[in-house]
Amino acid sequence: MTKSNILKVRIRKYHLKDSNFSLDVDLNIPSTGVTALFGPSGSGKTTLLRCIAGLEKNQQSELSLSNEFWQTNKISLPAHKRPIGYVFQEANLFPHLTAAENLQFAIKRADKSQSVISYSEVIRLMDIEEILPQYPSQLSGGERQRIAIARALLIRPKLLLMDEPLAALDDSLKKEILPYLEAICHSSKIPIIYVSHSLDEVIRLADHMVVLEKGRVVEQGETQFLLGKLGTFFSRHKDASVVITGIITEQSAQWGLSWLHFDNQDIIVKQGNEKIGDQLRLRIQSKDVSLSLSPQEDSSILNRLTVIIDDMIKDPKDPSMVMLRLLAGSTPILARVTALSTHNLALSKGQTVIAQIKSVALLR
Amino acid sequence: MTKSNILKVRIRKYHLKDSNFSLDVDLNIPSTGVTALFGPSGSGKTTLLRCIAGLEKNQQSELSLSNEFWQTNKISLPAHKRPIGYVFQEANLFPHLTAAENLQFAIKRADKSQSVISYSEVIRLMDIEEILPQYPSQLSGGERQRIAIARALLIRPKLLLMDEPLAALDDSLKKEILPYLEAICHSSKIPIIYVSHSLDEVIRLADHMVVLEKGRVVEQGETQFLLGKLGTFFSRHKDASVVITGIITEQSAQWGLSWLHFDNQDIIVKQGNEKIGDQLRLRIQSKDVSLSLSPQEDSSILNRLTVIIDDMIKDPKDPSMVMLRLLAGSTPILARVTALSTHNLALSKGQTVIAQIKSVALLR
Amino acid sequence: ATLHVAVASNFISPIKQLAQEFEQETGHSLQLSFGSSGKLFAQIQNNAPYDIFLSADVIKPKALIDNKMALSYSLIVYAKGQLTLWSMKPISPLTLPEALLNAKRIAIANPRLAPYGKAAEESLRHLSVWEGIQGKLVQGENIGQAYQFTYSENANLGLVALSQVLAGPQKGYSINIPNSFYKGINQAAVILSRTQKTVLAETFMAFLIRADTQAKIAHFGYSTKKN
């Protein structure tokens, strides 16, 4: 990833017609991996995607992908010339075409030089084989959304914009599609901008995060970095988490577990299809981390890391809770515990304690 | 709640036009509290709601609420005579009316004898004051959905049908609206049928659950009962949980905690606005429960229940995991731990162990 | 009282003036309805509230008499049409057949529908150019359209009514077709049987064929008193 290989978005005071909403953002989005767009309802996420796609026009903005300018005050590449895929918040299929024809519409116009995903692969992944002959009005909400995702992939975009693509899908489908999206974007190096309300989804997918509020960016940066910081939007979130990257050093087929090594520490995780030597990212939710003063051998909790308490912050909204920033080596880990426990255990900054993490709570 | 006070739904082989989908269900839905409708995309959740609302007609079905027949093979109450509120999967606001006028449409036609929620209350709760003058096309996805929920409440229904009402909303709004929905339905004794993909939401709200698959009911019953059972749809779910009901016996203002008593055990929970003597429901997620052989005093985990291992099942899809059914007194608790841990600790049926639950992981 | 008179469209200009004079003279007013003779005929057959019918031909009044819809004694010929060859540009050469054969477009009224059309056909046959000009003929539904074709110069020549040329906004150039070339264009009027105002109607019919009235009609470009 070279520095130039980046999506730059600067939008100055873009006012929507008949509305007092305005968008004013300045983003540098890395051109690989997923950038999550987070923010409350009405904060301008959809509007931002529409600006990037060229569906909203404004002279004041500047947009470029890999140094290719889509929008400056002089030029403005029309929407159909921008190499994007767009999954709309409300599927927005062509009502006069069947599901299959909707996909064909994209295939015919796909960028043949890009390879993103094969037709049969998409059909299998989205589990849409059976509904292909139906018209959009004959599909359920989730089915429509799946066709819309498939359509956006089949156009073979260089940038994928997804507006809550999985909101209408059930957990089991989500769980199948999510890793796939992850794989697609990592392997084909397509940047994805992904709007979601689910921190879970976001943390799982996103390398980079942008938080919007009232049309302004309030937080922006690497997921890993942002999550490890106290006092941010995320550390106040009930799902406050950190992301840890390590290397698989050992595996046990019998128990279906892998040992992940990072910063001189080991974490045991449920085994997926990773192999020894692979790099892996894990999410550790602050609420899944408990502390003890001594190692406890007779507990079902497998992961016990020796950490140093780096910082402690009371939750301003909820005084019964304390957020701790722990350092496992140099890797920050957040732990959310009751104020009573910190009192009982007499926890203080600089103290060395044991962080207990249920391995099953790790996400991939 | 008398036995007659129940929504009965029997739908025999209802075929959708131009489709090989058919619905065949037989449900008894208690007429207070929330019934969650769960099931994969395309399983017929929306179709079932439409049948109940009278938007799909079929002679073969039988529908009654509190012994009042809406549909038999002889009579069929038209949709507009059924005292329901319906939140559609895709907001479905009137495009020619502003948000405020959409609400007025409901208010004018509301059942004056029912009292569900006041106008100002709804506006405040849904946080829609500012967007009232806008037309639906000028609203964001989440804003539309909030207007739709408000509209369905303002018609003052005797039965509320909600098709993924919160899917388009962000976490913080969800967290504000959810308890409210809970409160509304409990206080005004309106039964709610609630379609959702989020087990979290469902467990939080639902007293009763129905799981659909391909138009057939595969699981149905009290949430508490269903969740505590092994081998069900739910126990295989990664969010497998149980719900516990207890009474507040002690509170600490200093630490912001409440002590909940059930079955001769105490659980410490974050304090809300409950008072001593109040009854409270808690969800305990199986993945938040860890086991130890001895009580560990120097841990930040406050809740340590003495339990007996009642049952152990390997997850058929994931052999690295074991689901344990624990009995705290007579109350079942599920724990999901690694197979390695059960081996290390040599866990077996009938054994007495300590279940550790991070209080912060409790839901209300 | 008011007499309701149905008048063939080609007699609009004269009847408007005559109506005023009749009103001044008798104090009775006329209500005029215009239309093609064919249309008026169909209306009369269906009980149209007319007292008198001024047709552009003799056939229709006679047919009404046969149908007992008109009073048989009342039939009069109130005007005889005069056919004229008309053009907006000077007509050359001056002999009729050559002028006709040189023209690109010649407008006539439909011979099947309009007496002037029939007269035009007869004249053209008389001049032995009927076959020769077939490709150049354009037909108006009535003589009014033949006039408009010529007036707009879409037709170089038109066989129209002299009365039109005189009443029209542009005089142009015209050569009268000798009466001997065609059978007379007799315009007949009848009193309709349904009228309640027979006496008044008879008064008007008498007024129409009175010598001074006929002179005025002649002034509009009709030949009169031939019969």
Add this chain to the structure above:
Amino acid sequence: MQLSPEDLGAIWLTLKLASLVTLLLILMSTPIAWWLARTQSWFRGPINAIVAMPLVLPPTVLGFYLLLFLGPQGAIGKILDDLGLSPLPFSFSGLVVASMVYSLPFVVQPIQNAFIAIGDKPLEAAATLRSSPLNRFIYVALPLAKPGYISATILGFAHTVGEFGVVLMIGGNIPNETKVVSVQIYDHVEALEYGQAHTLSLLMVAFAFTVLAFLYSLQKRRKHQPAAGGLL
């Protein structure tokens, strides 16, 4: 050039006729269009075609047949007579009836298409909000069909104003009763009074232009539709 009292009478009559006919047609077409837009019956095609039939015959010929039907010997004329009603031909009422027959398709079609475009969703939403079929027709279907109604009004009104053959046949060209502007202009042309014909035509065109431009400005892109502006 001055307008004669007859011209003024014709103008007044035309406005009266066109307004009345348009109003009645809108009322009458609404249920027809609604039925045609929503029925699944195989009758729909034929009925639709029947509604369009008046278009196919030349106006004068249509007028001729109306005359036959409404006349004392005609099927409908006899019935009206038996009912003690005065005959329709050569009266203002007759003009109204004839004009309605003639302009019917231009009013039904746009309304029908507008109803079709609404779809079921808004009506379903209304049904779940205790809105009866009639109620949702009035408060949901009608407002959403507004552009169709404006089109219908424009086409119906303009067509009635310009209509001529039928009127001439059924009306009998009676001043102040059935002599509308179109007939009056025609008479001026026939009488070679081109000056008056031009004046009246110009007046009519100018007036109609004003009315129509106003009506069309009502039919602007609905407020609730996202502005087209940018994209296409």
Add this chain to the structure above:
Amino acid sequence: MQLSPEDLGAIWLTLKLASLVTLLLILMSTPIAWWLARTQSWFRGPINAIVAMPLVLPPTVLGFYLLLFLGPQGAIGKILDDLGLSPLPFSFSGLVVASMVYSLPFVVQPIQNAFIAIGDKPLEAAATLRSSPLNRFIYVALPLAKPGYISATILGFAHTVGEFGVVLMIGGNIPNETKVVSVQIYDHVEALEYGQAHTLSLLMVAFAFTVLAFLYSLQKRRKHQPAAGGLL
């Protein structure tokens, strides 16, 4: 009753004229309707009104003015003449032009309304799928406007068949060139040949009914719309 060779010629000519006019009008109205449906310009109202203008004048009068404009002294006639084109009046081409002017509003209106009903969403989706403005017009807007096109075809075709005043004026009633059925029926009525008029009228109505019923059956509720059936 037998049809005369002249009647048959008129029928053939009518079909040719109506088909050609409808085809040309559809082609011509498409860009006009598209522009009218999507522009935000204040011109929209006036242009719309101008399109509807031909409706307001009685056909014969309209024909008269067309005759003046297209004639050798007329503005357009002169231009055509300077271009070395043969004059339009009294020719089949002239009929085509005149009929197009007269039937224009009936073709533009339904298409325009259909375009308005599409909204921006499908077009936006197409734009994000690399579909250029022309491409999305052809593959998205046109198919979605199908009901409007069917209406337009029906109204345009039927109106041209029944049209009469303008044709009479511009056509000059030349057998096999400009004498269409409507004129032929009119002639029969005027000549008091009522029997022949009836036969021809009946034939025309029957034929038109068949064609229109067929066209309408195409315009059934779109497959992709949820069936109306139950609700209303």
